[in-house]
Amino acid sequence: MPPWATYEAMYDAASGQPDLFWLDAARRVTWEQEPAIAHRARADGWHDWFPGATLNTCHNAVDRHVESGRGDQAALIWHSCATRERQIVTYRELQRRVAGFAGGLRALGVGKGDRVLIAMPTMIETVVAMLACARIGAVHVVVFSGYGGPELARRIDDVAPKVIIVASCSFQGQTAVPSAPGLNEALAGAAHRPQACVIVQRKGCAASPLPVRDHDFHVLEQSAPVDPVVLRSEDPLYILHTSGTTGNAKGIVRDNGGHAVALALSMELIYGCRQGDAFFTTSDLGWVVGHSYGIYAPLISGCTSVIVEGGASASAINALCHEHKVKCLFTTPTQMRLMRQESRRQPQAVLPALARIFVAGEYADPTLLEWARAYFQKPVVNHWWQTETGWSITAHFFGLPEREPASLKNDIGRPAPGFNPVIAPSEMDEQCGEILLSLPLPPGCLAGVWKERAIHVPTAYLDESGMYYRTFDEGMIEASRAVHMLGRSDDVIKVAGRRISGVQIEKIISAHPGVHACAVVAVADELRGQRPVAYVVANSDLDCPLSVEIIIGQVHQGLGRWVGLKEVRFVKRLPTTISGKITRNSLSVSDGVTREGADSSVRNMSAA
Numbered sequence: 001m002p003p004w005a006t007y008e009a010m011y012d013a014a015s016g017q018p019d020l021f022w023l024d025a026a027r028r029v030t031w032e033q034e035p036a037i038a039h040r041a042r043a044d045g046w047h048d049w050f051p052g053a054t055l056n057t058c059h060n061a062v063d064r065h066v067e068s069g070r071g072d073q074a075a076l077i078w079h080s081c082a083t084r085e086r087q088i089v090t091y092r093e094l095q096r097r098v099a100g101f102a103g104g105l106r107a108l109g110v111g112k113g114d115r116v117l118i119a120m121p122t123m124i125e126t127v128v129a130m131l132a133c134a135r136i137g138a139v140h141v142v143v144f145s146g147y148g149g150p151e152l153a154r155r156i157d158d159v160a161p162k163v164i165i166v167a168s169c170s171f172q173g174q175t176a177v178p179s180a181p182g183l184n185e186a187l188a189g190a191a192h193r194p195q196a197c198v199i200v201q202r203k204g205c206a207a208s209p210l211p212v213r214d215h216d217f218h219v220l221e222q223s224a225p226v227d228p229v230v231l232r233s234e235d236p237l238y239i240l241h242t243s244g245t246t247g248n249a250k251g252i253v254r255d256n257g258g259h260a261v262a263l264a265l266s267m268e269l270i271y272g273c274r275q276g277d278a279f280f281t282t283s284d285l286g287w288v289v290g291h292s293y294g295i296y297a298p299l300i301s302g303c304t305s306v307i308v309e310g311g312a313s314a315s316a317i318n319a320l321c322h323e324h325k326v327k328c329l330f331t332t333p334t335q336m337r338l339m340r341q342e343s344r345r346q347p348q349a350v351l352p353a354l355a356r357i358f359v360a361g362e363y364a365d366p367t368l369l370e371w372a373r374a375y376f377q378k379p380v381v382n383h384w385w386q387t388e389t390g391w392s393i394t395a396h397f398f399g400l401p402e403r404e405p406a407s408l409k410n411d412i413g414r415p416a417p418g419f420n421p422v423i424a425p426s427e428m429d430e431q432c433g434e435i436l437l438s439l440p441l442p443p444g445c446l447a448g449v450w451k452e453r454a455i456h457v458p459t460a461y462l463d464e465s466g467m468y469y470r471t472f473d474e475g476m477i478e479a480s481r482a483v484h485m486l487g488r489s490d491d492v493i494k495v496a497g498r499r500i501s502g503v504q505i506e507k508i509i510s511a512h513p514g515v516h517a518c519a520v521v522a523v524a525d526e527l528r529g530q531r532p533v534a535y536v537v538a539n540s541d542l543d544c545p546l547s548v549e550i551i552i553g554q555v556h557q558g559l560g561r562w563v564g565l566k567e568v569r570f571v572k573r574l575p576t577t578i579s580g581k582i583t584r585n586s587l588s589v590s591d592g593v594t595r596e597g598a599d600s601s602v603r604n605m606s607a608a
């Protein structure tokens, strides 16, 4: 149990004596060289956590649990909602597979600092590949397997991976989608060429040959095992791309030491979990929650992590929670809405081992949370996250003896230690505005942004003073420190909790010669929270066929079907400011008609 009795005592300890607080938190991690200082400013102006200290994240997530006698405990429980397969992997088995695959990567010439791109669905092999990279100091770059070839090509060129790892197929619902065509398209479009590709052969879906030398994953796993290498705390562990404010995906870089410390602390303080507990995250491993709470946090803490491939139904979630005595369930409001739809036949879940449920990633309305509380008969809380921060900025703290005030029930909570949110000053002196976080950010947050084969200060995220990190989320902060979120201030759209920039979609639509201009906006969606709607001005000078289906097909091919573009509205012109900037805020489809500015619709259509 952490040493603080109340939230205030914990938060004040982190703000008043940050070095002491974080050096103490660092004891949850096994170091090769223990940290003597908590953080230091980098020459480029950003900051490093635990400089001078050394460790290996894979050792912390796997080997140390085998060494301490927990080798027979389940480390991972995997269930595929698509194929109905299940696998349970103990810590000992995970160590054997990871050490072997790390040896296989070495044999392919992968070493410290090399990037390895992993474009696979949530599978045991995905975790093995990620941990094997961590073991030898290679930097993993997991790309959501639902992305189309062009997005994959962009990420290949951004990180220049030595090796690419894919599964022979992923699944859309129950339908197998072979990976080779997308990878071939990406490799044809990318300037960079990897040295090798590795393929996981899945049952019933053989891979077709690739244009780059390829290897069988399970054969490579049999390579001579290698030990974890010693890494500096600030060495990069992974890069994860996320949609930025400018439409280009940014490669968020995570370090080793700060990441391990923040996640280990969060498991205890926020989720109230300790070794031996089962933690279930429904997120895909290609997103940040999958990285942090599907893999690293539960494994570093010696828990059992339950992960699923594909969208789990309410009955599958209940069955997994029941069978594996899950203590904490971490999911999204979209998943919760699906559960609500499905649960009409069964009014209440009976899950005695389940202690609490967490949601994050998108707006969760209070009625949904109330439904979930009634259904599970357990505390259900919401917390606020970003890919960039790696763990929650605000949360509820189940590791503290203090009971939270009931008024916080439907909020996103209060700041986690080390996060100091303020509202950006506005001329109107309003209480609502963009939420900024004062620098330095706590451990576990972005160590920088990947650009031109190096780590850079994330300048696009800094405010004018250079002293604050911009969250691009708007909200307000109460005197009690409770934070209320109102929504994004930029063009980011959250589709079923997954982040996509409207500009990213616009770029793909604009690439069609028949398109003169376009704007993509978010509209509310009953099930998925938000969905994109495209407004398109056709190019009247060209006799080029253009239809709703063509535009949707182009977007889905470029970004993946998960983007869920179903509605395209053809208009004569888009609303603009005097300076010619498109005013997306004045576009709305909620009432089925375009609002003033987007001159009378030519054709308003949607595809099923």
Ligand code: AMP
Pocket: 242, 288, 359, 360, 361, 362, 363, 364, 382, 383, 384, 385, 386, 387, 388, 412, 471, 472, 473, 485, 487, 488, 494, 497, 498, 499
């Ligand atoms: P991602 O980087 O994909 O995790 O998306 C981060 C964004 O999701 C944040 O900047 C918010 O806009 C949104 N978000 C995350 N958590 C919440 C939450 N609990 N409530 C509302 N929006 C959220």
